[in-house]
Amino acid sequence: MAFPDGFLWGAATAAYQIEGSPLADGAGASIWHRFCHTPGLVHGGDTGDVACDHYRRWPEDIALMRRLGLQSYRFSIAWGRVLPQGTGTANSAGLDFYERLVDQLLEAGIAPNATLYHWDLPAALDDRGGWLNRDSADWFAEYADLVFRRLDGRVKMWTTLNEPWVVMDGGYLSGALAPGHRNLFEAPIVAHNLLRAHGKAVQAYRASGAHRIGLVVNLEPKYPASDAPQDRVATRRAHAYMNRHFMDPVFRGRYDAVLVRMFGAAWPAFPASDLDLIRTPIDFLGINYYTRNVVRDDAGRFPLPVERPVQRGATYTETGWEVFPQGLLDTLNWVRTRYGNPPVYITENGAAFDDPPVAQGGAVHDALRTDYLRQHLRVLHRAIAEGCDLRGYYAWSLLDNLEWAHGYSKRFGLVHVDYRNQRRTLKDSGAWYARVIASNGQCL
Numbered sequence: 001m002a003f004p005d006g007f008l009w010g011a012a013t014a015a016y017q018i019e020g021s022p023l024a025d026g027a028g029a030s031i032w033h034r035f036c037h038t039p040g041l042v043h044g045g046d047t048g049d050v051a052c053d054h055y056r057r058w059p060e061d062i063a064l065m066r067r068l069g070l071q072s073y074r075f076s077i078a079w080g081r082v083l084p085q086g087t088g089t090a091n092s093a094g095l096d097f098y099e100r101l102v103d104q105l106l107e108a109g110i111a112p113n114a115t116l117y118h119w120d121l122p123a124a125l126d127d128r129g130g131w132l133n134r135d136s137a138d139w140f141a142e143y144a145d146l147v148f149r150r151l152d153g154r155v156k157m158w159t160t161l162n163e164p165w166v167v168m169d170g171g172y173l174s175g176a177l178a179p180g181h182r183n184l185f186e187a188p189i190v191a192h193n194l195l196r197a198h199g200k201a202v203q204a205y206r207a208s209g210a211h212r213i214g215l216v217v218n219l220e221p222k223y224p225a226s227d228a229p230q231d232r233v234a235t236r237r238a239h240a241y242m243n244r245h246f247m248d249p250v251f252r253g254r255y256d257a258v259l260v261r262m263f264g265a266a267w268p269a270f271p272a273s274d275l276d277l278i279r280t281p282i283d284f285l286g287i288n289y290y291t292r293n294v295v296r297d298d299a300g301r302f303p304l305p306v307e308r309p310v311q312r313g314a315t316y317t318e319t320g321w322e323v324f325p326q327g328l329l330d331t332l333n334w335v336r337t338r339y340g341n342p343p344v345y346i347t348e349n350g351a352a353f354d355d356p357p358v359a360q361g362g363a364v365h366d367a368l369r370t371d372y373l374r375q376h377l378r379v380l381h382r383a384i385a386e387g388c389d390l391r392g393y394y395a396w397s398l399l400d401n402l403e404w405a406h407g408y409s410k411r412f413g414l415v416h417v418d419y420r421n422q423r424r425t426l427k428d429s430g431a432w433y434a435r436v437i438a439s440n441g442q443c444l
């Protein structure tokens with residue numbers, strides 16, 4: 001099933017998950033450096049101090065990308081390497097690192113796709129209120145403008161934020177992610193400032209940039225556990241809370257009324273002009289898709305109880321997510337019909353399984369991951385046939401890496417990393433993905 005000519009095949013990573021050396025060469029600490037170094041918050045006390053040592057081994061990792069035949073590589077820039085205090089004086093060593101990485105990617109024929117924010121806020125800005133401070137939108141725009149002026153042209157695909165919903169829900173409601181707050185009143189303020197920051201960065205790009213910029217969202221389709229009214233109402237609420245929460249303001253310039261009602265007294269009165277900023281047009285949407293959510297009656301409780309009722313006969317990943325490729329098709333058709341069929345890249349899709357150990361001679365027979373990826377790529381072909389303007393796909397992830405609060409216990413990589421000696425081993429799924437890319441999906 002060949003994909004359209006020009007369909008872009010890639011793999012994705014994020015700075016704090018792979019780079020290591022978080023304080024090297026003048027870099028400023030991030031909230032994830034602080035979070036990992038706070039006892040009890042991350043599995044096994046794991047930190048990003050070393051991770052995949054990509055800050056030093058990036059030439060070797062670009063060689064791996066060439067071996068996979070990647071046409072594009074999605075990575076994130078650590079704000080604190082570029083601006084150690086988050087604003088003010090730039091750190092040339094930090095900018096140099098990303099400049100060298102980008103130049104070598106281009107040398108290898110791999111198109112860089114740079115994410116400005118993948119959760120690693122400079123700790124110095126968190127000390128000033130972080131995303132709770134309305135000034136955060138200006139701080140982000142200052143950082144974005146600096147990076148655009150240095151790298152735009154060599155980087156031709158930019159995204160502002162990775163998954164503002166996860167930043168809000170994980171960082172300020174469940175507290176499972178940095179900075180670990182649990183405050184219903186903070187969540188909408190953070191979400192709104194993230195969206196304002198996105199809008200200001202897009203406006204900064206329109207002033208100096210010459211290529212394309214978008215936003216990356218995690219979308220998880222919600223299905224009622226039954227036709228019972230209370231299950232259907234709960235499903236609509238879950239859909240409002242995760243999926244329409246950021247898509248509606250960015251593409252339609254207003255928040256979902258169901259969402260506003262759910263927050264009730266915790267929903268502030270935002271200036272109407274903010275929504276004009278937030279809806280500044282973008283060039284493409286990045287969608288991170290992993291699984292679906294079956295929703296049962298939530299009895300009106302809020303924040304929503306996070307539950308995933310087990311689906312008989314389904315396969316589950318090591319992170320407890322049901323393998324449900326149909327949800328990707330449903331999601332893409334929902335975006336197509338509700339938001340005017342914007343150009344879309346799947347900026348993350350992948351799975352953690354209990355991979356077998358590296359076999360003699362260096363192989364990792366991760367058949368479950370290959371099957372997961374194959375099922376989801378087949379669905380993409382159908383989505384294109386049904387009219388979705390789907391431009392490309394990035395597998396999550398190039399490398400096994402730091403899976404946030406799970407530490408190194410969950411492996412998503414197409415390439416296995418032995419953290420004892422940093423040895424990389426191409427998994428069977430990686431070799432298979434290389435064949436998919438070489439055949440433009442024909443072999444699926």
Ligand SMILES: OC[C@@H]1[C@@H](O)[C@H](O)[C@@H](O)c2[nH]c(CCc3ccccc3)c[n+]21
Nearest residue numbers: 014162163166218288290348396403412
């Ligand atoms: O969990 C796998 C990946 C992370 O390693 C990426 O950094 C992040 O962009 C990302 N997002 C999602 C889906 C949203 C989600 C994140 C965390 C927890 C639950 C859902 C899965 N992933």
